[in-house]
Amino acid sequence: MRNLKIYHQTGATKQPPGTKPNISLPLPSVPTNDDGSVSPENAANIMNNLSSVVDMMGAASTAAVSLGVIKGILVKLAYKNDMGIDLGIPTSDDITILENDTDLFSQFPRSVHIPKEAFSQALERNGSFAGVLLFPKMYQDDPNSVFINNEVVGIEMGADISNLSRNIEIHYRNVDKNGKIASCRSWNGKEKTQTWITDGCETRETNGSITCHCSHLTFFAILMSPPPGNISTSDFKSLTYITSIGCGLSMFFLAVALFMHCLIRKRKASQATKILMNLFVAMFNLNFSFLVNESIANLGNYGACIVMAASMHYAMLATFSWFFIEALHLYLNLWTRPIQIKHYMMKICITGWVIPAVVVIALLATGKYDYLIIYTDDGNSAKMCWISDAVVHQGVNIGYYAVVFIFTFIIFILTVRQINLFNHAVDNAQNNSSIRTNTFSILGLFLLFGITWAFAFFSHGPMLIASYYIFTILNSFQGFFLFIYYYNSSKNVGEDNKVTASSTSSAAPHTLTSFTPQ
Numbered sequence: 001m002r003n004l005k006i007y008h009q010t011g012a013t014k015q016p017p018g019t020k021p022n023i024s025l026p027l028p029s030v031p032t033n034d035d036g037s038v039s040p041e042n043a044a045n046i047m048n049n050l051s052s053v054v055d056m057m058g059a060a061s062t063a064a065v066s067l068g069v070i071k072g073i074l075v076k077l078a079y080k081n082d083m084g085i086d087l088g089i090p091t092s093d094d095i096t097i098l099e100n101d102t103d104l105f106s107q108f109p110r111s112v113h114i115p116k117e118a119f120s121q122a123l124e125r126n127g128s129f130a131g132v133l134l135f136p137k138m139y140q141d142d143p144n145s146v147f148i149n150n151e152v153v154g155i156e157m158g159a160d161i162s163n164l165s166r167n168i169e170i171h172y173r174n175v176d177k178n179g180k181i182a183s184c185r186s187w188n189g190k191e192k193t194q195t196w197i198t199d200g201c202e203t204r205e206t207n208g209s210i211t212c213h214c215s216h217l218t219f220f221a222i223l224m225s226p227p228p229g230n231i232s233t234s235d236f237k238s239l240t241y242i243t244s245i246g247c248g249l250s251m252f253f254l255a256v257a258l259f260m261h262c263l264i265r266k267r268k269a270s271q272a273t274k275i276l277m278n279l280f281v282a283m284f285n286l287n288f289s290f291l292v293n294e295s296i297a298n299l300g301n302y303g304a305c306i307v308m309a310a311s312m313h314y315a316m317l318a319t320f321s322w323f324f325i326e327a328l329h330l331y332l333n334l335w336t337r338p339i340q341i342k343h344y345m346m347k348i349c350i351t352g353w354v355i356p357a358v359v360v361i362a363l364l365a366t367g368k369y370d371y372l373i374i375y376t377d378d379g380n381s382a383k384m385c386w387i388s389d390a391v392v393h394q395g396v397n398i399g400y401y402a403v404v405f406i407f408t409f410i411i412f413i414l415t416v417r418q419i420n421l422f423n424h425a426v427d428n429a430q431n432n433s434s435i436r437t438n439t440f441s442i443l444g445l446f447l448l449f450g451i452t453w454a455f456a457f458f459s460h461g462p463m464l465i466a467s468y469y470i471f472t473i474l475n476s477f478q479g480f481f482l483f484i485y486y487y488n489s490s491k492n493v494g495e496d497n498k499v500t501a502s503s504t505s506s507a508a509p510h511t512l513t514s515f516t517p518q
Contacts, residue, residue, distance in 0.1 A: 038135050130157050136150060183198060184210075184213075185198060203222075320401050327408040372388055
């Protein structure tokens with residue numbers, strides 16, 4: 001069997017070249033509800049009994065079928081199929097079969113692709129046909145949502161088809177969402193209570209079109225739901241504006257700091273400075289990837305979006321890792337006393353760069369990166385490339401940062417306590433100068449350890465929007481603040497490789513000078 005492209009077209013529209021199905025099989029109408037909808041139980045029975053309809057086809061290889069309001073197509077399977085089956089579905093009953101590679105999908109509002117792999121599985125499991133039926137006015141269990149075009153697509157091949165590496169694709173073109181959220185759903189047709197779930201299906205939106213990528217055969221529909229409206233349009237625009245300015249400014253000053261380090265101070269850099277530069281590299285990549293993310297997402301190139309999502313996620317996890325390492329370095333120098341660790345910097349770099357890579361590779365392998373739509377209360381939206389599964393995002397990112405936060409916050413509190421103990425031990429003349437220096441060091445450590453990220457990850461309730469603003473301002477400008485901290489600390493304290501109790505902050509070269517008089 002060569003690649004079949006099956007089209008429904010209106011009589012008023014010019015028919016594409018080709019032939020119609022061999023026969024038409026009008027079957028007895030299916031009982032409907034008072035509103036004209038087909039019950040899930042009747043729909044499931046029809047799909048389960050398609051094999052008996054195939055027996056009615058005789059020697060015909062294709063057939064157009066109709067059961068009252070239900071329309072569809074049946075195609076007998078053959079052992080030679082190079083491309084799978086493509087179906088274009090407009091609104092009429094006229095069916096045309098094209099036995100060539102002419103791509104006319106753009107002429108039709110709906111289309112379905114069944115890959116070759118599905119045919120192989122069906123033939124191996126004694127399947128004998130491919131059937132695609134449209135069920136208008138199918139009942140669904142969410143009163144606040146509707147199916148797109150008020151219809152459901154049922155696909156059956158006479159065998160259990162699942163875990164496809166090349167997915168079934170269902171396309172809807174020129175969709176007017178009217179501010180609603182589109183979500184591809186499936187129902188297995190077996191449960192008495194109809195439950196539409198997202199498992200096994202991915203939703204991708206490009207230029208007004210929606211595509212469902214599903215790894216199994218069953219009933220499919222696109223559910224249109226009201227947006228959650230978790231953030232107002234004004235807040236979203238303000239936060240976006242602040243982020244763009246802050247990230248751009250941070251990138252500039254991080255680049256300046258890295259330039260200063262590479263051309264001026266690299267040879268005499270301490271371990272603390274080297275660690276700080278690694279953090280700056282991670283933060284620069286994070287700011288850059290965030291700024292270009294939406295532009296990449298709007299290109300509509302799925303592969304580019306996956307790379308973008310993975311890159312930004314890696315930069316974020318690497319930034320978290322270097323927050324942890326900054327705190328660890330401070331702890332090793334202030335509380336355990338200087339110790340000689342063989343290949344210390346190499347081990348630190350492996351921790352900071354390799355561990356995030358392992359996490360990202362695992363998510364890439366399991367296909368967790370995709371388009372993510374952010375909705376506002378007026379139905380507008382913005383697209384970005386990120387982790388589409390909220391559960392994975394919560395488990396990986398919040399879990400990862402929670403570990404970092406607990407450790408860095410403990411070190412931060414211990415450091416502040418040490419500073420306060422020192423202030424009580426100095427005389428008043430020295431104390432005034434020391435307070436200014438210590439306050440600067442404490443603020444620097446607060447940013448350096450990434451504690452500001454807690455405003456985003458751990459904020460809930462009535463202060464949620466306020467926390468978004470605090471987080472956006474502090475973290476967007478974090479690179480700028482840390483550059484000022486690095487510059488002033490480098491100017492005030494000469495760099496050397498000797499680690500002492502008065503010059504061991506991992507914030508910058510020996511910046512925690514609060515333990516000795518200035």
